[in-house]
Amino acid sequence: MRWAILRELAKGQSLPVVEIAKRLRTAPSAISKHFSVLYHSHIVNNEHGRYRIAPGLLSADRQSLDFGCFLIRLDRLPK
Template sequence: MDPAARPAAALVPLLGAPRARLLALLGEPLPTVELARRLRVTPSAVSQHLRVLHAAGLVARARDGRHVLYRRSPLGEELARTGEPPDPRP
């Protein structure tokens, strides 16, 4: 795996290894099929994880022609950058 796409160690216990790897890969907008290819899993497995990450507000999606591209949301960026949830206190 590309070193830039390695999840922060703290994310694995929080999200689970598959979702942490997926979040790490989403530094650039990518469609489900490309994510599946890079992770060497089925597109349906990726879709299931993306649904959970999207519901948690960690990824955003946008249509680009026939594809839906996924990327980290601002919250997902913060989590991927630090490996810890942001401090909710002001």
């Protein structure tokens, strides 16, 4: 589920939990739990209830997250 959340956020919009839940067809409470982990891992930021990928992680082509010591290719993640 976290991979799907990251793919949605990589599209460039900051989104609230309810919108992500709607797009992924799951309960907002489940999405909130995943966002908590992503937020505390400094992968996403929360700005007034809207989440986005933390600055500097998303590549210019929006296809990968660069953590310095490893790269996550969003286009190759399980769906």
